Every structure is written in structure tokens, then in C-alpha cells.
Amino acid sequence: MSEKMGEYLRIVRERIPATYMVKIESLVSLKKAIAATNYPEKDHVELNHFTSGNYTWALCLYPEGNKKDDGKDHISLYLKLVEPLDKKVIAVMFNFFIYDQLRDNYLMIQGLKEKRFHVAKTEWGVSRVISLNDFDDASNGFLKDDSCVFGVEIVYAYVNVQPQVAVVHTTTTTTTHLKSYSFKWEIPKFSKLKLPCDYSPEFNINGRSWKLNIYPNGELSSRSIDLYLCLNSTSSTKGNKLFVEAELRMKNQAKLSEGKDRKQTLCRWFLAGGMRWGYSNFIGLENLEDFKLKDKIIIEVNVKEIALVQM
Structure with a gap:
């Protein structure tokens, strides 16, 4: 299942969080401990510190919601630098987790x-992770015998030093705009694909190797196709940054003239070889029939602009 929440997506997955997990043996006792603290705001706890990407982080839990962030009567979770x-x-880029103890x-x-962390903004999070009614409902498996498990996964973290340099100080930074490029990928016998994901043949844009990455049954959800643009791991940025504006498109092969292609625009920074950007739930499987012809689908990427920023 999935549910969009502004800048976040709610998904059920089986894989364990990669960065940090904490088990709370007694939520009632934790709430009492929070209430007994000497801090003016007795509404949250900063859990054990952990390291990821050479930085020290903390997972902050509001067991009854962060009311100042419209989180009343919800579980609120925040990542703190x-x-x-x-x-x-x-x-x-990070994800939050709550363990379902019934379904594993x-x-x-x-x-x-x-999200961008700095001295003036050390926390980012979600004020309405789940309502307290749903969290407390034993049939949902999140709270069992007053015990619960929360987690966070830091997908990546990188440092920008004085981020305005690339715009202001042209004496130390050079921006080169490179030409656009289009690539078409035809996938025959699409329904017969057996691997969880597939990659297109490599294609070259201005000396760097790229490829498309598709998940026929979704990477995290089994009801959609996921599609990504990947900078190959062999393509180094040499400490520079690549800004890419591209359009990912699935051709509508229905004979009806009003049939429209499925397309999404991508505007992202690629900082190193091996990075990918794209869309989970690019198209739902229930909407796929107009896009297949004799079990073949056609994927196109139109790279409208690549800006190389040399630092």
C-alpha cells in the first residue's frame, strides 16, 4: 500500500531499516519519563545518538504528537543533526519506520x-506519521504489550560548503551547459521479465555513461512500475556536480488518437557515479494496457539540459 503525504510517501516494506532502530520496551514508562523531565517542552524524547556518513544524528520521538507542527493526536518523528x-x-534523503510486530x-x-540541515535548521521530520488511534489499535501490530519499534534510514548525506558559491563567486566556479540528448528503450516480452529490475543498454552523453532502470513490479510496491535514470558507477564527476533536467516517458501505443504518453519531469543533481533519480509508482499496473503492444513497451528519456558545475 502507499499513501502520499506531501513530501513523503507511506509504504509497507519487509526489508529492515539500514541505519538505526530502537525498541521501546514500555511506551507508558517512556511517556512518564518525558513528563518528569526538566525541559520546558515535555512532549518528546531525543533517543540514543548514532552515526551515519561521518555525522552524528538523533531520532526524536513525540509519542503524543508535536502540537506545534500540527501533529496533535499523532506519532511524530524527526531526524536531528x-x-x-x-x-x-x-x-x-531519509526514511522513517515503525515495525509491525504481527506481520514482521x-x-x-x-x-x-x-532536506538541508545546517546551524539554523537542525531537524526535519513528519508530524503526522500515524494517528494515535491507528497506532494503538492492536490489530495493526505497531504497539504490542506496550512495546514498539521505531527506525530511521539515511539514504545519503553530503556536505555543501557555502552553497551560494556556485551562484555568486564565478571566479572560483564554472558552469558549463551541455547539449541535450534522447534515448529510446524498447522492452519486448515485458510480462515475461523475471528479475526484480532490468537495465537498458548504456548510452553516452558528453563522455559519461548512463542507463535506465525499471522495476516491472515496483521496488517497494507490487502495484506499480518504477523508473529511474542512472549515472553509471564508472562515470566519475571528479568532485563536480551535474544538474540534469530530463523527461522520462512511456509511450502510449493504443490506437486511439486521444491516447497520451505517460511522462514525468526530472530536475536533480548527480554528485557521483552510481547515483540514480526517478519515480517510484511511475505508472500503476492497472493502467498499463494502453502502453503495451504485443507485450512490448517503449521507454524514452529526453535529457533537456545537463549543467556541469566545476567547483
């Missing part, structure tokens, strides 16, 4: 947009 770096910005899977709140 414990030691912010002076004059530096850390760009982070996880409710994942997947981040859809990169």
Missing part, C-alpha cells in the same frame, strides 16, 4: 525530497 557544521549545509514488516515513511 546533533553536531551542525559551521557555514556548511548537509543535504540528506515495516510501515515506511519515505522521503521524496532532499
Whole structure:
């Protein structure tokens, strides 16, 4: 299942969180401990610190919701940068988790947009992860014998030093705009694909190797097709940044003249070889028939602009 929540997507997955998990043996006791603290705001707890990507983080839990962030009567979760770096910005993509103790899977709140941590903004999170009614409902499996498990997964984190340099100080930064490019990928016998994902043949744009990555039955959800643009791991950016504006398209092969292609626009930074950007739930499987012809689908990418920023 999935449910969009602004800049986050609610998904159920089986894979364990990769970065940090914490088990709370007694939620009632934790709430009492929070209420007994000397802090003015007795509504949350900063759980044990952990490290990821050479930075120190903390998972902050509001067991009755962060009311200042419209989270009343919900579980609220936040990721906190414990030691912010002076004059530096850390760009982070992360996901939150609650363990379902009945079904042995996880409710994942997947981040859809990169968040920027710095001295003036050390926390980002979700005020309405799940309503307290749903969380307390024993049939949902999140709270069992007053015990619960929360987690966070940091997908990536990288540092920008004085991020305005690339715009302001042209004496130290050079931006080169490279030509556009189009690539078409035909996939015959689409319904016969057996692997969880498939890759297109490699294609070259201005000396760098790219490919498309498709999940015929979704990477996290079994009801959709996921589609990504990948910068091959062999293509180094040499410490520079590639800004890519591209359109991912699935051709509508229905004979009806009003049939429209499925397309999504991508505007992202590629910082190193091996990175990918795209869309989970690019198209639902229930909408696929107009896009197949004799079990063949056609995927196109139109790279409208690549800007190489040399630092």
C-alpha cells in the first residue's frame, strides 16, 4: 500500500531499516519519563545518538504528537543533526519506520525530497506519521504489550560548503551547459521479465555513461512500475556536480488518437557515479494496457539540459 503525504510517501516494506532502530520496551514508562523531565517542552524524547556518513544524528520521538507542527493526536518523528557544521549545509534523503510486530514488516515513511540541515535548521521530520488511534489499535501490530519499534534510514548525506558559491563567486566556479540528448528503450516480452529490475543498454552523453532502470513490479510496491535514470558507477564527476533536467516517458501505443504518453519531469543533481533519480509508482499496473503492444513497451528519456558545475 502507499499513501502520499506531501513530501513523503507511506509504504509497507519487509526489508529492515539500514541505519538505526530502537525498541521501546514500555511506551507508558517512556511517556512518564518525558513528563518528569526538566525541559520546558515535555512532549518528546531525543533517543540514543548514532552515526551515519561521518555525522552524528538523533531520532526524536513525540509519542503524543508535536502540537506545534500540527501533529496533535499523532506519532511524530524527526531526524536531528546533533553536531551542525559551521557555514556548511548537509543535504540528506531519509526514511522513517515503525515495525509491525504481527506481520514482521515495516510501515515506511519515505522521503521524496532532499532536506538541508545546517546551524539554523537542525531537524526535519513528519508530524503526522500515524494517528494515535491507528497506532494503538492492536490489530495493526505497531504497539504490542506496550512495546514498539521505531527506525530511521539515511539514504545519503553530503556536505555543501557555502552553497551560494556556485551562484555568486564565478571566479572560483564554472558552469558549463551541455547539449541535450534522447534515448529510446524498447522492452519486448515485458510480462515475461523475471528479475526484480532490468537495465537498458548504456548510452553516452558528453563522455559519461548512463542507463535506465525499471522495476516491472515496483521496488517497494507490487502495484506499480518504477523508473529511474542512472549515472553509471564508472562515470566519475571528479568532485563536480551535474544538474540534469530530463523527461522520462512511456509511450502510449493504443490506437486511439486521444491516447497520451505517460511522462514525468526530472530536475536533480548527480554528485557521483552510481547515483540514480526517478519515480517510484511511475505508472500503476492497472493502467498499463494502453502502453503495451504485443507485450512490448517503449521507454524514452529526453535529457533537456545537463549543467556541469566545476567547483
